[in-house]
Amino acid sequence: MTEDTPRRQRGRHLPSAEERRIWRDFIETADALRSELSSRLQSESSLSPGDYAVLLALSESQGQRMRSSELAAHIGWERSRLSHHLARMERRGLIRREECATDNRGAEVVLTPTGAETFRRATVPHLRAVRELFVDALTPDQLLAAGEIAATLRTRLHSSRRVDAGIEDLPDSGRGDLDAEDM
Amino acid sequence: MTEDTPRRQRGRHLPSAEERRIWRDFIETADALRSELSSRLQSESSLSPGDYAVLLALSESQGQRMRSSELAAHIGWERSRLSHHLARMERRGLIRREECATDNRGAEVVLTPTGAETFRRATVPHLRAVRELFVDALTPDQLLAAGEIAATLRTRLHSSRRVDAGIEDLPDSGRGDLDAEDM
DNA sequence: TAGATATAATTGATGCGTCAATCAGAAAGG
DNA sequence: CCTTTCTGATTGACGCATCAATTATATCTA
Numbered sequence: 001m002t003e004d005t006p007r008r009q010r011g012r013h014l015p016s017a018e019e020r021r022i023w024r025d026f027i028e029t030a031d032a033l034r035s036e037l038s039s040r041l042q043s044e045s046s047l048s049p050g051d052y053a054v055l056l057a058l059s060e061s062q063g064q065r066m067r068s069s070e071l072a073a074h075i076g077w078e079r080s081r082l083s084h085h086l087a088r089m090e091r092r093g094l095i096r097r098e099e100c101a102t103d104n105r106g107a108e109v110v111l112t113p114t115g116a117e118t119f120r121r122a123t124v125p126h127l128r129a130v131r132e133l134f135v136d137a138l139t140p141d142q143l144l145a146a147g148e149i150a151a152t153l154r155t156r157l158h159s160s161r162r163v164d165a166g167i168e169d170l171p172d173s174g175r176g177d178l179d180a181e182d183m
Numbered sequence: 184m185t186e187d188t189p190r191r192q193r194g195r196h197l198p199s200a201e202e203r204r205i206w207r208d209f210i211e212t213a214d215a216l217r218s219e220l221s222s223r224l225q226s227e228s229s230l231s232p233g234d235y236a237v238l239l240a241l242s243e244s245q246g247q248r249m250r251s252s253e254l255a256a257h258i259g260w261e262r263s264r265l266s267h268h269l270a271r272m273e274r275r276g277l278i279r280r281e282e283c284a285t286d287n288r289g290a291e292v293v294l295t296p297t298g299a300e301t302f303r304r305a306t307v308p309h310l311r312a313v314r315e316l317f318v319d320a321l322t323p324d325q326l327l328a329a330g331e332i333a334a335t336l337r338t339r340l341h342s343s344r345r346v347d348a349g350i351e352d353l354p355d356s357g358r359g360d361l362d363a364e365d366m
Numbered sequence: 367t368a369g370a371t372a373t374a375a376t377t378g379a380t381g382c383g384t385c386a387a388t389c390a391g392a393a394a395g396g
Numbered sequence: 397c398c399t400t401t402c403t404g405a406t407t408g409a410c411g412c413a414t415c416a417a418t419t420a421t422a423t424c425t426a
Contacts, residue, residue: 029340083375084411145325153316263383
């Protein structure tokens with residue numbers, strides 16, 4: 001009774017060749033986009049996307065300083081990743097780490113003048129590239145659709161992560177945690 | 184005459200807050216998707232997406248072997264990246280490198296039985312995950328739209344890479360080189 | 367207040383990606 | 397032939413991501 005003729009009832013079969021093609025196209029294009037943006041950012045400003053995310057968050061923060069954990073949460077990184085990254089950024093003089101007055105375990109990450117200036121000079125070219133390669137490349141309809149597709153995928157991603165068995169669909173929980181990466 | 188009031192003539196201004204939001208959503212979602220798929224693949228099969236791409240290409244090749252450069256071109260990697268990756272895969276016994284009979288500089292990459300078996304066991308769960316998190320998450324319309332968006336973006340990406348000055352739009356050159364990553 | 371536990375942050379190990387440099391062998395041109 | 401140039405492939409250095417382990421301080425509770 002359970003023969004596997006192409007009886008496309010959603011959810012029972014593996015993706016078809018066409019579906020796999022779309023999947024590949026989608027994920028590889030997003031990847032190529034990320035990598036092109038990243039390489040432009042790198043050559044124009046000597047910043048990686050990670051640097052950019054950190055500097056953006058700090059620029060927008062009170063006093064251009066933030067507790068390390070707070071920063072990690074804000075940009076959606078693991079603390080360990082941030083710690084390694086900050087070490088590299090500190091070496092380059094983009095940020096500084098100070099000890100925290102109210103909690104002796106804590107560290108405060110501070111934007112240096114160099115960091116602020118580097119970030120300032122990076123912004124416009126970066127946003128221009130986003131416009132050129134993404135916003136302007138798409139028709140207004142496509143742009144809208146892209147937003148909806150992203151929202152849909154994100155919802156599924158979140159619900160599937162909680163259940164992990166992955167059978168029951170949770171009731172659409174809104175989109176809670178957003179990360180900052182890229183302005 | 185060139186004041187910058189919101190006169191949305193495409194191509195002259197930086198992306199708006201809403202456009203930036205869509206951009207962030209899009210790129211971060213694609214990223215989250217990639218990372219979720221990759222982590223499932225890892226825990227189910229001890230394979231990275233890179234491993235998967237290499238094994239897929241080899242599985243489909245004549246005699247389960249390929250010249251190293253050929254393989255690199257097929258999956259769209261730099262030779263250097265492939266070389267490093269093959270070194271790691273060889274250590275784990277997934278592939279083997281033999282010297283090439285017809286060109287003494289050349290190397291042939293060969294799928295080992297272990298590699299073939301590991302790949303075989305990885306395929307179904309991986310495709311199931313692609314279905315769950317991507318194909319089935321979207322409506323048929325959205326799936327189509329995703330494919331078109333990817334195609335559009337890819338075209339722009341390719342033309343902009345050639346010109347590099349990036350002003351003139353090239354006439355839509357079809358989509359030449361595709362990479363293999365993920366089946 | 368002493369001991370358990372939780373939390374902030376760092377560290378070390380390892381895999382992965384990119385770049386520039388290298389090396390050996392093939393091809394081409396004199 | 398011999399030298400120059402090109403090409404297949406590898407290497408080393410470094411940045412980046414993830415995981416597990418660690419350190420130091422804070423907090424909680426008996």
